[in-house]
Amino acid sequence: MNNNNQNPNSEHKIQKTYVPPNNPQSEQGTKKQTQNYQNYQPPMSNNGWTQGEIKIDLYQKEYLIEKELGRGGFGITYLVTEMATKKEVVIKTIKEELRERPDFSLIKNSFINEAIKLRACQSPFIVSVYQVTEFDNKEAIIMEYIEGTNLQSIIEERGEISINEALKYILQIGEALKTVHGQNLLHRDIKADNIIIRKPTNEAVLIDFGLALQFNPDTIESNRLWLTPGYSPLEQHQLTAKWGFYTDVYALAATLYYSLTGEIPIPAPDRIRRQLPSPQSLNSKISNKLNEAIENGLITDPFNRPQTVEKWLQLLTYKPPISSYLFFLLEKFNKTIIFDNKRNIILISLGILGIIILLMLTPPLCNQGFLPSPLRAKICSVSEVKLKEYNSINYEFKLQYPETWKIEEIRKNALQPWQLKFYSEDGKEPIMVIFVEELNELYSLQEYWDEFINLILNNGLEGATVNSKNPTLIKLKIDIDGKKFDHSAYQINYTENKNGELIEAMEIVTVYNYRGYNILFKGDKNDYGQYKSIAEKLIKSFEFTIPKHLIN
Structure with a gap:
C-alpha cells in the first residue's frame, strides 16, 4: 500500500475558512496567499481513537485502528483493518465537541440520513459507503478505502496536467455529481484535494462528503459558512443564499481551472473588484472553446451559470447540432407518415377510443370477478389486489404481498441461506423467493456483484440466455422513521431452459449491513406473464x- 501523498478521506492542505457573520466577504488572495487569511477553526479536541x-x-465486528487520516469541520476519519477479513476500510465519526452543542440531535440525524443517501x-467515481453503525453508542460510517494519490498532490508535483488527462478526470467527477444530484444532494466541497486518482485504474474518485447537504431547490438556505477559498462560489460566502446544482458546477469548473493552470481561481467575493485571469492567459494550449466553457462554469452570478452539471459538461464535450439538410429530411418524413395520412389519424382515434372504453369497463369486471383468474391477473390493475405487510425484524426489511398468497419461511442452515417463499392461492411452486445471505465482511454493491453473482451467472445457469450481463441499476427504499431514502440494487433478466421448458426470470440483488x-x-x-405486474408491485414495496x- 502506498502511503505517500495520499490521505483519502480527509481535508488536506487547503483549509476551509470560516467567515464570521459580520464580515461575510473577508477572504483575500489566491492559493499562494492562503497563509494571510485570518482563519477561524473550531476548537480542536484530542479526543479520538x-x-x-x-x-x-x-x-460485534472488530476493527483495528491503524491511524487517523484527518479531521474536518464535522468529523474524524480513521484508516482501520477489519480483524476477521484483514480488509482495510475507512471509518468516519462525529467530532466529540459537536456532541455538546444544543442542536446535536439535528447534526446526528443529518449525519445518518446523508450517509444513507450516499449509500x-x-x-x-464515488467513494463507497458500506454501512452506518455505532461504536460505544456513537454513530459512525464505514467507507471504502481508496489506494491512490489526491489530484492536489499530483498538480503540485507537476505544476499542471495535460488537457486530455484533466478532461478525463473532470468528466468522471461530473458523472459522480450527476449521481449525487440525482439524490437531491449537493457536495459543496469539490476541489482537487477531494479527488483521489485510484490505483491501478487511474480513475478519479470523489471523496469527503462531510459538507454534503440535502437541499430544497425552492428555498433560501442558511449558510453554515464553511468553504474553501477559490473553489466556493459566491452563494456559499453569503449568510443566506439559494443553492442549487450550479453551486457544485462552480467548484468543478474551478477544479478544471486549477488542473490546467496550476493556479486556484481568485476567491469569488474578490472578483467583484478583481478580474479573474482567463485560463487561456495562463496556459496557451487551452482552446477558445474550452476557455469559454471554464469561464461559463465560473460565472459569479449563480443564475447565469450553467444550472446543472449535464449542461456544463455539454460545453466541454460540444458536438455540432444536426445539419439543416438532415432536419429537412426528418421533417418531410414526419409529414408523409403522419400529417398527410388521414386514414392513419382515423384509425389511431378509434384505437384510443377503444382503450378508453376498456379502461372504463375494467374496474367493474375485476371487482365482480367476471374474469377468470389468469386473465384477471393480466388486465386488472394491481392496485385492485388487497395487500398485507410482512415485516422481518431479524433481517431488517418489510414488504407488501397479496393477502391471498401464502408465504413459507425457511430458516438458514449450514447448506442454505434464510429464505422467504411466496405462493399464489392455487400455486404449488413458489412465484417469488427472497434469499438472505450472511456475509463475513462489508461489501459495496459492485463488489458483491463481482465476487458472488457473476460466478453464478457464469457457472450456475447452464442453458440460460442472459439478456445482459451488465445489470441495470434500480432503487429500493430505506424507511427511517417514516422518511424514505433510496438504496441501490442491481436487476438482471434471463431465460432458462429447464428440461425443455423455457423459464423467465427477474433477479434483484443488493447488500445491506453484512448481508446479501x-x-x-x-x-x-x-x-411469468400472469404474475409479473404483482411481482413488480411486491418489489416496489x-x-x-x-x-x-x-x-x-
Whole structure:
C-alpha cells in the first residue's frame, strides 16, 4: 500500500475558512496567499481513537485502528483493518465537541440520513459507503478505502496536467455529481484535494462528503459558512443564499481551472473588484472553446451559470447540432407518415377510443370477478389486489404481498441461506423467493456483484440466455422513521431452459449491513406473464429498515 501523498478521506492542505457573520466577504488572495487569511477553526479536541486500539461495532465486528487520516469541520476519519477479513476500510465519526452543542440531535440525524443517501450513490467515481453503525453508542460510517494519490498532490508535483488527462478526470467527477444530484444532494466541497486518482485504474474518485447537504431547490438556505477559498462560489460566502446544482458546477469548473493552470481561481467575493485571469492567459494550449466553457462554469452570478452539471459538461464535450439538410429530411418524413395520412389519424382515434372504453369497463369486471383468474391477473390493475405487510425484524426489511398468497419461511442452515417463499392461492411452486445471505465482511454493491453473482451467472445457469450481463441499476427504499431514502440494487433478466421448458426470470440483488439480499421471480411463460405486474408491485414495496435507536 502506498502511503505517500495520499490521505483519502480527509481535508488536506487547503483549509476551509470560516467567515464570521459580520464580515461575510473577508477572504483575500489566491492559493499562494492562503497563509494571510485570518482563519477561524473550531476548537480542536484530542479526543479520538488511538493507533493500535480495537473497536467493536453494533454488529460485534472488530476493527483495528491503524491511524487517523484527518479531521474536518464535522468529523474524524480513521484508516482501520477489519480483524476477521484483514480488509482495510475507512471509518468516519462525529467530532466529540459537536456532541455538546444544543442542536446535536439535528447534526446526528443529518449525519445518518446523508450517509444513507450516499449509500444509494453507486458509481465507480464515488467513494463507497458500506454501512452506518455505532461504536460505544456513537454513530459512525464505514467507507471504502481508496489506494491512490489526491489530484492536489499530483498538480503540485507537476505544476499542471495535460488537457486530455484533466478532461478525463473532470468528466468522471461530473458523472459522480450527476449521481449525487440525482439524490437531491449537493457536495459543496469539490476541489482537487477531494479527488483521489485510484490505483491501478487511474480513475478519479470523489471523496469527503462531510459538507454534503440535502437541499430544497425552492428555498433560501442558511449558510453554515464553511468553504474553501477559490473553489466556493459566491452563494456559499453569503449568510443566506439559494443553492442549487450550479453551486457544485462552480467548484468543478474551478477544479478544471486549477488542473490546467496550476493556479486556484481568485476567491469569488474578490472578483467583484478583481478580474479573474482567463485560463487561456495562463496556459496557451487551452482552446477558445474550452476557455469559454471554464469561464461559463465560473460565472459569479449563480443564475447565469450553467444550472446543472449535464449542461456544463455539454460545453466541454460540444458536438455540432444536426445539419439543416438532415432536419429537412426528418421533417418531410414526419409529414408523409403522419400529417398527410388521414386514414392513419382515423384509425389511431378509434384505437384510443377503444382503450378508453376498456379502461372504463375494467374496474367493474375485476371487482365482480367476471374474469377468470389468469386473465384477471393480466388486465386488472394491481392496485385492485388487497395487500398485507410482512415485516422481518431479524433481517431488517418489510414488504407488501397479496393477502391471498401464502408465504413459507425457511430458516438458514449450514447448506442454505434464510429464505422467504411466496405462493399464489392455487400455486404449488413458489412465484417469488427472497434469499438472505450472511456475509463475513462489508461489501459495496459492485463488489458483491463481482465476487458472488457473476460466478453464478457464469457457472450456475447452464442453458440460460442472459439478456445482459451488465445489470441495470434500480432503487429500493430505506424507511427511517417514516422518511424514505433510496438504496441501490442491481436487476438482471434471463431465460432458462429447464428440461425443455423455457423459464423467465427477474433477479434483484443488493447488500445491506453484512448481508446479501437476492429477490428472485421466475416462472414459465404463462406464470411469468400472469404474475409479473404483482411481482413488480411486491418489489416496489420492498424497504429496508434501520434500528430506531440509531435515529433517536
